[in-house]
Each structure stands twice: as C-alpha cells, then as structure tokens.
Amino acid sequence: MDTEPQWLLIRGGRIIDPASGIDRSADLLLAGEKVAAIGENLDVPPGARIIDASDTLVVPGLVDMHTHAYWGGTLLGVNADKLGPKSGVTTWVDCGSSGAATIEGFIHHVIRPSRLRIIPLVNLSYIGLTHAAGNLSMDVGELHDWRFADLRELMRVREQFGGEVAGLKLRASNNACGQNGPMLLPLAREAADLMGVPLMIHVGAAPPTIDEVMPFLRQGDILTHIYNPAQGGCVLDSVGRLRASVRDGMERGVRMDVGHGGSSFSFRIAERAMDQGLLPDAISTDLHAHNIDGPVLDLPSVMAKFLALGMDLRDVLERVTCRPASIVGRPELGRLEPGGVSDVALFRLMDGSGPLVDSEAHTRVGPFSLQNILTICRGQIVETFDDGRSEGRHYQA
Ligand SMILES: [Zn+2]
Incomplete structure (x- = not known):
C-alpha cells in the first residue's frame, strides 16, 4: 500500500502568516493534508509537484x-x-x-x-x-x-x-x-x-x-x-x-x-x-x-x-x-505552520485597485489589489468549473 504523502513544494514565494508573524521569502512544503516545512531551499522529496511562486504572496x-x-x-x-x-x-x-x-x-x-x-x-x-x-x-x-x-x-x-x-x-x-x-x-x-x-x-x-x-x-x-x-x-x-x-x-x-x-x-x-x-x-x-x-x-x-x-x-x-x-472556534485554520493544516492561497499583488464601489455607490481607489492565482485546500489544488449555472440573480424592478 502506498503511504507516501502527496508532496507539493511552493517555491520562493513571499510567505505571510499573521498568526506566527512570518513575512519572508521562503519555500513551503506540503505533505498531503499537513504542512511539512517552511524554510529556504528545501529539499525536493521524490515525486513532489513544484510550483514556482516567485513574485507571489503565499498566505493561509x-x-x-x-x-x-x-x-x-x-x-x-x-x-x-x-x-x-x-x-x-x-x-x-x-x-x-x-x-x-x-x-x-x-x-x-x-x-x-x-x-x-x-x-x-x-x-x-x-x-x-x-x-x-x-x-x-x-x-x-x-x-x-x-x-x-x-x-x-x-x-x-x-x-x-x-x-x-x-x-x-x-x-x-x-x-x-x-x-x-x-x-x-x-x-x-x-x-x-x-x-x-x-x-x-x-x-x-x-x-x-x-x-x-x-x-x-x-x-x-x-x-x-x-x-x-x-x-x-x-x-x-x-x-x-x-x-x-x-x-x-x-x-x-x-x-x-x-x-x-x-x-x-x-x-x-x-x-x-x-x-x-x-x-x-x-x-x-x-x-x-x-x-x-x-x-x-x-x-x-x-x-x-x-x-x-x-x-x-x-x-x-x-x-x-x-x-x-x-x-468560530477553529484556531487550527487560517495559519501556516509545520504540522498544521495545508490550506494555502497564492496571490499576485497588483498596483492600483481601480474604482472600489460601496453599498451607497461611493467609490475609493486603493494602493493595490490582490489577484488569486492558486488555491489549495487540504493539500489539494482546487479548480473552478462551469456548471452552466449563474451564481448571481437579478431582478427587474
Ligand atoms: Zn448574511
């Protein structure tokens, strides 16, 4: 029986984890549902999938x-x-x-x-x-x-x-x-x-x-x-x-x-x-x-x-x-640490935000915005899909 975890190495991103105070460039190694390691130039386990995260934010x-x-x-x-x-x-x-x-x-x-x-x-x-x-x-x-x-x-x-x-x-x-x-x-x-x-x-x-x-x-x-x-x-x-x-x-x-x-x-x-x-x-x-x-x-x-x-x-x-x-009583979530859960999101930090609209149709413009480029839950990369159904609903007055 194969008991090797599914390795995922996210290499060279800017890791920010507010819970532990980490904000630095490092590799993040996931072993299935758990975080295996955070550090510089981590060894690549056999069979690991490697994701290049340079110029990318890596956050919980x-x-x-x-x-x-x-x-x-x-x-x-x-x-x-x-x-x-x-x-x-x-x-x-x-x-x-x-x-x-x-x-x-x-x-x-x-x-x-x-x-x-x-x-x-x-x-x-x-x-x-x-x-x-x-x-x-x-x-x-x-x-x-x-x-x-x-x-x-x-x-x-x-x-x-x-x-x-x-x-x-x-x-x-x-x-x-x-x-x-x-x-x-x-x-x-x-x-x-x-x-x-x-x-x-x-x-x-x-x-x-x-x-x-x-x-x-x-x-x-x-x-x-x-x-x-x-x-x-x-x-x-x-x-x-x-x-x-x-x-x-x-x-x-x-x-x-x-x-x-x-x-x-x-x-x-x-x-x-x-x-x-x-x-x-x-x-x-x-x-x-x-x-x-x-x-x-x-x-x-x-x-x-x-x-x-x-x-x-x-x-x-x-x-x-x-x-x-x-x-919500789930302190094990929303953090990145060895032994913790391997839920991870990768973002590109973009300059400027374009107009941001509130509920009163007032706008502000921000210094930058975040574009999601990869989402991982329980160590699995999750992808979106098209089921032919619109999530938004619109009413005619
Ligand atoms: Zn509500």
Whole structure:
C-alpha cells in the first residue's frame, strides 16, 4: 500500500502568516493534508509537484467569516466550490442560511461533499432563509412569524450536529423579523446559551435598533454589518459619534464583523467609525446571489477596500485568516505552520485597485489589489468549473 504523502513544494514565494508573524521569502512544503516545512531551499522529496511562486504572496487559505453557501437550498446561496478556487477562500462560514428544518440537507448535500471547508451557523428561525428571504416578489423574512423561533428544534440540532455548528445567527432587522425583533433578542440569547455556541447578530434597518441589540451580545459573540448605513442599525449616532452601546460591546470583547453585503458597507461610515477606534475583527463579504456581481464581488475585492482605507496588508490578512478562524472556534485554520493544516492561497499583488464601489455607490481607489492565482485546500489544488449555472440573480424592478 502506498503511504507516501502527496508532496507539493511552493517555491520562493513571499510567505505571510499573521498568526506566527512570518513575512519572508521562503519555500513551503506540503505533505498531503499537513504542512511539512517552511524554510529556504528545501529539499525536493521524490515525486513532489513544484510550483514556482516567485513574485507571489503565499498566505493561509482565507477564512470568510460571513457567507451564504447553501446553493440550491436557499435563494441567496452561492456555490463555494465554484467560487473558492477563484478567490483563495478555503473556509466559508455560512451565517444562518439554514435553520433547524433545513440544516440536515445543507450538511449532507453541500457541506460534507465540498472540497473546501464550510462551517455553518444555524439560524434562530426553524425554516432558515429558504427561497423566500431575499425574494423580491415575496419579501417574507424568516422570522416575520415569531413561532419559527423554536428552541426545542435547536436542541435537536445540537444533539444531531453539535460538533459541526459554530454558532447561532439572528438577522435582527425589519426585513427578517418585521416588528418581532425586540422580542426575539432574548430568545436568541437563550438559544445560543443552551447550544453553547457564540451568538451572531446582524443589524440593519430597525426594529430593533442597534442600542437594543448590543446588551444581548457578550464576549466572543459577533456583531455583523458593522459599517452599515441603515436607519436605527448604524454604529454612529445622528452626529457621527460612535454609539456608547457599541463602544461598551467592544470593551467587553464582542467581535466585530464587516459583512459587506449588498447594502451593509459604507465607506463614509467605515471611515468615521475606524477613526473612533471601531476596527473590524473580521473582514468578510456576506457573499450571496444578489451581491456577487457587485458591489461585493469576492473577498479579495473587500480586502482591497480596507487597503484603500489605509489598513496595511498584514493587518488585512490577519482579519481574513487567523482571527475569524479563532472566532468560530477553529484556531487550527487560517495559519501556516509545520504540522498544521495545508490550506494555502497564492496571490499576485497588483498596483492600483481601480474604482472600489460601496453599498451607497461611493467609490475609493486603493494602493493595490490582490489577484488569486492558486488555491489549495487540504493539500489539494482546487479548480473552478462551469456548471452552466449563474451564481448571481437579478431582478427587474
Ligand atoms: Zn448574511
């Protein structure tokens, strides 16, 4: 029986690993699912495949903290396996696409067969996002009927899939909850505590307001859409000051997630909030069928926006690798070290960014941008494919 690992030598790249502080030119040797070595002029094992990485950034496979990857099962879902190989994202955290009624299909039909890593947060709503959420001709949110917030069903999910579910998600905004948001906040808190997982709450147009939301988030929980401009859901008050409720949340260790989305990222809000100390813990896309063709596009495009906002490359990379990995309780991901997992992404650093567009159609131009040229998950080079299906969905008004 052949027990030799599949060797892959990535030669001469600029390796940046924010978790260990590495930023230097070196070789990276992968032995199947594990990193074998990092160093100069490594020996080539017999049968190794060699990849020339000169003039290339070699970084941990990216972790996108906020995505929607339940394609086929929800209207908004996109196909991670098709898109990951074009963006360097090897870990897709799915934020509440599935609820207790639909997570079994997600796990069996999408997550387990994937060549990438998809980590689900389960929705407080029994039905999850289905094909109604985001359907502009129906526009029925998953918690317009509060009876879908069923804690017994979530206990069943914990028993059946506990090890695979990394958190509980509540979309606490008018489009998802109608007027029910304020009464659902304590239920979400209780459900997350009973499941023993972090609570992620999205904010947007009220109700509930962000001031009503924040007291329900504790250390290790996650606030997403932190730079959204929506009425009642914005981190800034009417005169542009960071709200005291948000500052208190930062101080007690609530994790701050970008979740760009179609309508949830404003350069003007981000600039004012960052000036007042609200930096993201995770830079993420909220990638779904309505924003993949703009303004989100992909994670490297959202990273380019933070480079344009003045964040340096290492700090941006940290927020798409080790930091989101540890937020979802998977600290072994998003890092490059001997003995660790062999998820790797190669990028070419391009001068300039072209116009970068936010949710309010405002633009900025950055110093450079990142073009993904190779993506490796579990030691395997993953390639995109054409299945004849468009990931974007467009509605006529
Ligand atoms: Zn989302």
